[in-house]
Structure formats: structure tokens, C-alpha cells
Amino acid sequence: MGKLDGKVALVTGAGGGLGRAHALLLAQEGAAVVVNDLGGARDGTGGSASMADAVVAEIKAAGGQAAADYGSVSDPAAARGMIQTAVETFGKLDICINNAGILRDKSFKNMTDEMWDVVVDVHLRGTYLVAKAAWDQMIAQGNGGRIINTSSTSGLIGNFGQANYGAAKAGIAGLTRVLALEGRKYGITVNTLAPAAWSRLTEDIMPEGMEARLAPEKVSPAVVWLCTDDAQNVSGRQFCAGSNRISLLSWQVDVIADKDATDEPWTVEEVGEKMLESIDSWPKLLKPMEV
Ligand code: NAI
DSSP states (O other): EEEEEEOOOOOOOOTTHHHHHHHHHHHHOEEEEEEEEOOOOSSOOOOOOOHHHHHHHHHHHHHEEEEEOOTTSSHHHHHHHOOOHHHHSSSOOOEEOOOOOOOOOOOOGGGGGGHHHHHIIIIIIIIHHHHHHHHHHHHHHHHHHEEEEEHHHHHOOTTBHHHHHHHHHHHHHHHHHHHHHHHHHHGGEEEEEEEOOOSSSTTTOTTTTTTTOOOOOGGGHHHHHHGGGGGGOSSSEEEEEEEEEEEEOOOOOOOOOOOOSSSOOOOOHOOOOOOOHGGGGOOOOGGGGOO
16 A cells, blocks of 8 residues: 555656656655656757656556656746646646756856746746646645645755756745645645755765765655655654755744834834844844755
8 A cells, every 4th residue: 555546747848857757756755746858958958759758667667656747837838738737647637746957057147138037947847837727626636636846955955056047946935935824724734845956966976975865765755755644744844854864944933133113213223233142142144954
């Protein structure tokens, strides 16, 4: 008995890296999986059927159920087509993992409009388009659902040279929090995952010799658990997962200056005093692996 027997899942960008690992584990737990992948290069150029087909073959060889989809998440018709593939092949859609992604890193000084647009288009707009198509289908079915959107500490905390990517990934986290609130009445949970894994996207930025420690398979169990019935009350959360560590990234609210709202506004001088007297006790912006 798998934890996801009878469920139908879509994983975008599942032809390699993290998406492939998520798709294989979802199938191992009994879900029928639509394996989407554009099959292009790391920077989003090109496309082919081979990546999605290879993962579908792997799932089938292991005794699972899978279907391939080759559409781009940033194309509205293709995004709807992915959900259609799930419905036409397996009868419904219960789980949507928005994972597809590309990189065009540059310091902000050297960033071009084209580099900004293409990264925001695939990550933020692509997540929106697929989530929206999945949302409409899940509401029509009336049985709730699971959406997991892939963010990054680049967006949630910050990373040099990734202004386009970080902005898109922070946008995805914001979208997730709103959908979590709106999904409550439909039984749809929506969570954010910020992974850390060795893949073609990160192989030149991860420390050498970390390939096994940072295997994508060490991220997927957290994703798959969030798709189970046991996770029905977990929504609107930001999880980081990598190297067998799962962390919850939560907000800490520190009141720095406070007085009665009917009083006169603070002066700039007073604000400065409050800021400088507390600044050493502000929480540090640490990434989960630095804790
Ligand atoms: P990857 O490059 O191995 O996987 C991304 C997949 O998305 C590729 O197979 C690619 O063909 C597919 N893809 C790209 N554009 C597409 C489009 N328009 N439509 C459909 N498929 C498309 O990289 P990785 O590392 O597995 O990344 C997966 C996700 O995790 C991405 O969203 C990435 O930003 C995110 N992430 C990864 C981290 C890591 O440490 N590997 C860290 C933080 C976030």
C-alpha cells in the first residue's frame, strides 16, 4: 500500500533533477504521474521529448503509472494542456508540483531586460499559469487538492547575482501564501518548498564532492509527505529541504518602536534612536544550512 494510492499528480520540469526525483517517489507511493518537461537547456533554450519520456519509462519499468507532457509552463495553452493530460489519461488531478525552472544569473549591474523577463516568465508566470489551471480543475472536482510551489532561499533570503530569479522565487512564495488562504474552503493546501540539491542547475555553484550528500532524492520525501492525507492541515508554510534536513522558515516579528496610535508620529530622529539601539539584537538572515 502506497501513501498516495489512487491519487493523480502533475510534476512540472520532471525530466531531470528534483522534478524527476519527486515524480519517481510520487509514483512509488502509488500516484499516477504526469511527467512534464520542456526538455530544453539549463537556460531555457531549446526543447525535446526525450527528458520526459525517459522518466515516464523509468516509472513504468518500476511498475508505476505515468504519462509524458512536453509543454512549457509559461505558455497558457500548454499549462492547461498539462491538466488536460492528467484528466484524459488518469481521470482527475489531485496533486500539482510546480518545479520547472531555469537560470540566467548576472549581477544586477549587468542584468538585461531579456534575462529578467525570461526568468520571471518561467518561474513566476509559469507557476501562476499551472497553479491556476490545476486550481480550476481541483475546485470542479470538489475533493480538495495539494499544490507545492518551488521557491528558493535566493528569493526568501537573498543570493548574489540572482535578482531576476530571487524576485521570481519571492513572488512564488507570496502567491503561495495567498492561495493557502483562498484554498482553505476548498480543502486545497498550498505550500512553498525551497530545495537544495545537486542538479544541472546547481552543479557549478555547489561545493565539489557534495553530489551524494545533496542528491535530489533527499528532498523528495518532504514533498511527497505534503501530498498525503496526513498533511491536510499543513498549508501556507515555507519549507526548506536538502541533505536530509527539513526546515520550516517562519516569520519572526520584532517590534522596534511602539506607542499609542493616537499620539503624534515618531520623529525621524526618534526612529533612528530606536533602530540603532536594537540593531545588534535583530535576527541574522541565515540560510537553513548555516543554522
Ligand atoms: P533542473 O534544471 O535539473 O530541472 C529543471 C527542469 O525544468 C529541467 O528538466 C527543465 O527542462 C525544466 N524546464 C525548464 N523550463 C521549463 C518550462 N518552461 N516548461 C517546462 N519545463 C521546463 O534543476 P533543479 O535543480 O532540479 O530545479 C528544480 C526546481 O528547484 C527549479 O524551480 C529551481 O529553481 C528550484 N531550486 C533548485 C535548487 C537546487 O539546489 N537544485 C535550489 C533552489 C531552487
